[in-house]
Amino acid sequence: MDKMVNLRMNGRQIRARAGQTVLEAAKAAGIDIPSLCHHPAITPHGACRICLVEIERQRTLQPACTFPVAEGMKVETESPKVIEERKFVLQMLFSERNHYCMFCEMSGDCELQALAYRYGMDHWIYQNPYPKIPVDGTRKYFIMDHNRCILCRRCIRACSELAANNTLGVKFRGARTMVSADMDAPFGESTCVACGTCLQVCPTGSLVDRKSAYTGRNAQVDRTKSVCLFCSVGCGTEIVTRAGRVLRVEGEWEEHNRGVLCVAGRFEPVYDTRARIKTPLLKKNGERVPVTWDEAFDAIVRRLKTTQGNKVGAWTTCKTLNLTMSEFVAVFQGKIGAGVGVLEPTLAELELPVGGSLSELVSSDCILVIGADPLSDHRVLGYHIKQARMKGAQLILVSEKANEMNRFADKRFLPDELPKAIKICQNSVSPFVVYGGGTTQKDAEKLAGLKRKAHFIPLFPATNGYHAKVLGLQSGMNNGPLDIVYLLLEDSIPNEEVVKQAQSAKFLVVHASYHGPITQVADVVLPSLLWYEQEGSTYNLEGKKVPVRKAVPLPDGMIPENEVFTQLAARL
Amino acid sequence: MAKVKVAMDWLAACAGCEMSFLDMDERLVQLLEKIELTSTPITDLKHPPKEGVTVGILSGTVNNTTNLEVVKEMRERCKILVALGDCAVFGGIMTMRNFFDMNEALKRAYVETESTVEGTIPSSEELAKPLKACPVKDVAKVDVFLPGCPPSADAIHYVLSELVEGRIPVLTGENLKYD
């Protein structure tokens, strides 16, 4: 039970937990103390001096964001002295660098500007020295304009504490201080991994997202809470749209990823310019021509009716929703009697536990990673492992190939040295085992010995491997030549092996979002929905079922994948 | 009641503030019953009257030698000087030229641009000399600041209405914008 303290704020009696800061106590009591460098997800810094408040018996004004509450404390948050100080800080901030609100991408949503409006600032007192300050455009997805930077250092703290990448810092001192990357490298050439966490926390227009620049203010856009479908970590996202167009993706602070995304979930999907399949296509006289859904269904059903179940093979990518996968199995295996499977490994054969959580991982003292390259394939989990390391955890990497985690591993073992790694875990307080697709059955049997002691986190090679495992789906297409092959690809790109196998079928149906080499050899092509049109649920890597919500209305002429299967079944 | 005399002039400006002034639409016609426009860029009097005006309004950045003269004259001939728009209040977009060497900027415009043929930098005495760009307050005392790029017609209407009633306007809410 936390100890409570009583204090007076603006004449009101309030209660706070011991150890809280004045700012936290105020927020809990519904009192708004403004700030710029403060952000709830990162440690307070006291850099901006906007949150200065009057505390009785303190010699000077104190920053509410770092000052701890004490019993009997008396605080004034909007006294004339405080307001004068805030205005002075704002005058300094605006006069120091070059703030051109009139063409700034953030104008209207800028926290600095909002404060200036709040305190009625209609001009600046001090002369601006007009220093020439650079704009760094070397990153592919977002730009840093140092002119607009107020040195709040939210980006630096986010890069360090949330992304655990430690790329950002400052160079020089005093008025010449600049945010910089590594040893003053251009951002695009530095160790920056383009996770975009800094972009999300920046209070001004200093960090600018290229794609969504000038596309709308917060009040004009729509936000849809959903889940990233680009790997099995399943980060919580907010998809920002306007008039049915996706503008950008932001990380959801309340989900297990705590606001952090990676380049594959935040930026790459918005830059996808592949040609989309908009209608069903049917091969007629050697050419694939647009047809109605009815005609496409008829063509498929006609073949199905004259083919034996064991001559039909149906595979789906794991990069799809729970209901889609379940319905797929129900129709193809259940009703048609076809062989079904998934295109990516599911870790199905590994009888290891699941269920470890990211928040507990960060407090672990020993993390064993095997058969996986998290910083390449499950980046946000990789960032959390690095966070744990920064807090003192030991990282044990079991791998024989090149691995992005190599430089962060405290101990490295080859796969046949696994027992040594396991021993270290056994001697730890709260070990975690993170296992990926490269884990063999033998490895799994050995790791099973840690079942009582450690938490386990599975790294499925593809998004919804969890549900595939639950459904008992096996991976790999190796059923020999088939009469009919049905492939549900969503937006994934099948590898050469899959394409070869598919081509050997007499009749190939490809159900996908984008054109590619495999749609060029299909007899029937059916369009599938894109990641921001999907509605349903998936499992994240903690084994939690999470809702996937569509951010735009269902486009004309599209049918969700699970309904496609239902309709096929209805015609059989 | 006698009409309040108003003079307006522009420095290095884009005319957006003046257009926003006209955007008061019919309210301008009503306002003209209470104010007398003397010299403005759209009337043909070229100087504020020697006997002075109550309200002087300046838009635009101070950026050449003639701007300095205009500011001086307006300040001398008005009681209340209003800085209208981001350029006059903060310096505005024009101040981006301060980051560059003046000669480099002139060379780019008059010699190096891709379509310019045998260019030279104009240097006739008839032309004003460019200076470092700065807001009006760096050159003369300003009494009322109305930022915005441009300030909305509503904000301009509010400010003028207050001045006509003898009050100094206080900008709040939608009237205080920097864009």
Place this chain on the structure above:
Amino acid sequence: MQKITIEPVTRIEGHAKVTIYLNNKGKVDRAFLHVNEWRGFEKFTEGRPFFEMIQITPRICGICPVSHHLAAAKACDHVVGVTPPRVARLLRELMHMGQFIQSHSMHFFELAGPDLLLGFDADPAIRNVVGLVQANPDLVLKAVRLRGFGQDIIRKLGGKRIHPNHSIPGGVNAPLSEKDRDEILSQIDDMTEVVKTALTVAKGWFEANMEVVNNFAVFSSGYMGMVDEEGGLQLYDGRLRLVDKNGKKLEEFDPRDYLEHIGEHVEDWSYLKFPFYLKLGWPKGTYRVGPLGRLNVADKINTPMANKEFENFKSIGGGKPVEGTLWYHYARLVEDLYAIERAKEILLDPDVTSTDIATDYAGPTGEGVGCLEAPRGTLFHHYKTDPNGMLTKVNLIVATGHNNWAMSNAVEMVAKTYVDGKKLTEGMLNRVEAAIRAYDPCLSCSTHAMGAMPMVIELMEPDGTVVDRLSR
């Protein structure tokens, strides 16, 4: 040699000064239009991300910010190598028409109007829009509403009347709602009547003042304007056509190739450069743009009422281009009518409320040219970027600039016609200014700069003794 100075020229956008030199006989020898401002947009935007130009360049001019907004958007489309969807192009053109409606109307009533409707020699104290209000309040109120109507189209699309936020590389950021479309449509017919009223007023003035019109800065020049494949007037997108003084086609080209055809000449006495047709060289290759230029190069106008006026306009020249400076005022109103008819066409298009408003793009490719017809003439935005999309070179040739030679020429002609070196009258000098006003110059635009000065006219002996002085 005596020198008369008119400084500043009023009821134009921007800062200008006129010097008139008299010979020994007191007659006008030479006259110069000095454009006295320069800001330097072509330099200080270097290093900014290319897409910011869509919001930076409108600050070149507050009367036609939409022209720059859209020309920048077109240049950015080119930089990223995409064509916006049809709906986006319609909406951009609609915003452009809104701007033509407000800018042309404002010029006729508020800038040029006082000269035409109150008289060149009217008392300067009332020779302005305020005087117009007193003389004909009903007409001015209609004019104010017409301008407001054009501005409101811009606001409905881009959130603000001046310096709106609508275009992005590849399209626009918001669709037109049905409510907004219906609201504009409900007013458009009444507003069209106001434009027609203005045309009637203008035509009446021309009829009554034909002698002045035929002797006021009438001279030959080339003409340039934008047309579609059938030679119809185009304001948003098309090819550029250049004709000679007889109306013979010299060139028709893709605006993106402008550097092959257009050069800029510099004079020591003006901050405004002088564009010219390269093949004919300077000064033979000078041409006029804007309403007179555009109507002189076009073969037709694609909307019915404006086309009828257009045929009337063509008949003035008897098959040859119309040359008199004052005819700009008529041409401007014909375009005003086209703009409002075209706006209605766009609003009635079944796709106008569609949400297919932007094409996705992968990344910058390095260079882009955006060209359209601003109210005052052809506008070019040309950007070069580094591989990261940061601007390395910017070249802008802005509308009024093409008319620089013509305005100077007009000033000289009118000075020669009206200015008597022995005695200066205010009306005399106002006529010189009226010559400039006919071109509706946007000097902020053309010099990407701005400034303004008071006006003093002095008649000086060569040794500096002031012989006569007029000040306003």
